[in-house]
Amino acid sequence: MEKELLFITVIGEDKKGIVAKISNFLYKKDINIEDINQRIMGDGYFVMTMLVDIKNSTIPMEKITRELEKIGKSLELRVQLQHENIFKMMHRV
């Protein structure tokens, strides 16, 4: 089965446990992390992106989004889940 790749974007203030909380959730739902990056942006925001494959996920995308939002709230961070196609379209000619 072909991979179904999505980006998780986490934006906010850097703090302990961000990667742990999110990757633990993903592991439990059989979502594989393909790539992970983080950076402090020029405007001071901490940004982490995770490229994840949800083809074996035990829950549908809608539920993943909701769960991630919950985790985001508990850490006071913005968390977004978006299919990789939108980034390909917007940033590659």
Added chain:
Amino acid sequence: MTISVEEVYETASMILYQNLDIRTTTLGINLKDCIDSDFKVFKKNVYDRVYTNAVKLVEQARVLEMKYGIPIANKRISITPVSLIMESHCVQSKFIEMAQTLDRAAADAGIDFIGGFGALVQKGLTKSDRMLIDVLPDVLSKTERVCSFLNVGSNVAGLNLDAVNLLGSMLKQTAEKSNNAIGCAKFVVFVNAPEDNPFMAGAFHGVGEGDITLNIGISGPGVVKAVVDQNRECDLTRLSEIIKRTVFKITRAGELVGRELAAALNIPFGIVDISLASTTAAGDSVANVIEAFGIEKIGAHGSTLAVALLMDAVKKGGAMASGNVGGLSGTFIPVSEDEGMIDAVQKGALGLDKLEALTAVCSVGLDMFAIPGDVPEETINAIIADELAIGIINNKTTAVRVIPVPGKKAGSLVKFGGLLGTAPVMEVNPFSAKNFLKRGGRLPAPVTSMRN
């Protein structure tokens, strides 16, 4: 292919902090084959056609919102111009019943506006066209979601002044009949109206279109303002370049969502309308983009140049991003829906004359502005005719959405609420063009050579 953190962050910021959204997904539906000699059957056919398609649109749009994390602000329907399908049922009460049927179908399906209760009268008026104009005050005040348009001129036909001359009176009646004159906000008069425009109130499904098609309106004044803010010192060439790049990106997002939505609905994808469209949300203002260029308040001298630059850069970026650019594809500067425009009017920076000048370089005309309720109807006709002349002579679409508010004087404020915002009532030139307009007839189609 790897996408960098910066690129992911840029897209996420556009959506989270700069109000990037798919402004509208509009399903254009042909209703010609719904016509039946039995009016009851005809109405049922129309209701079923609109309702079933609208429900699917709402459902699939939700799925894509989730997939791409990008809000789809509005789901709408545009239909075959109603005067056309009502030719053989040309009775006032039936026109109103048809409007109520459309209103009900839209409401039941969860659609906020349905456009196309209008007519193409650039050359002349049929009996049905006249009747449609006659019933508009009732339709616009008694229905909630039905939007209306008239196309009263084109480069090929010229401008039908006889049709324009019917509008001042129609708008004043509509204003009287509806709360806060709100009915007038659902009517647009055009020249060179595009048949695939997805934006309300002027959307309709043109006679040159197929059975069904999906059109997308993408927007993001907030996104453009953010990049302009980051480039405060650069020259105009560079400014144009950075706007082009940004519009390219947001148009691509629109193209992606449009294509996937059309595929999910199993219908042809129509166009992406790249117009920058303001909303009442803070920071989602075209006027604020112009002000970020270095103009103190929109309306100041220099604003026309600024709007021209913005307009041209938006078109170039959008045209590179999609082979399906269509609709209006300009920059809207509606007064009541843009906090920067409202502020400029209230501070005396922007008047009706400068607003008209700005529309000469940007789509789509004089939009969502209020005038005192006691402005004579022939002056309303003259405001419309002036704006439309700009479109005819300059080979572009122009339009007017004017709201004469009963009992209000220049300087007062009218709150429409929701998407339609708040309109400061603008001052109108007190001198009259009555004797000129009463000549009637048609402004001949312009020459297309000798263009200086």
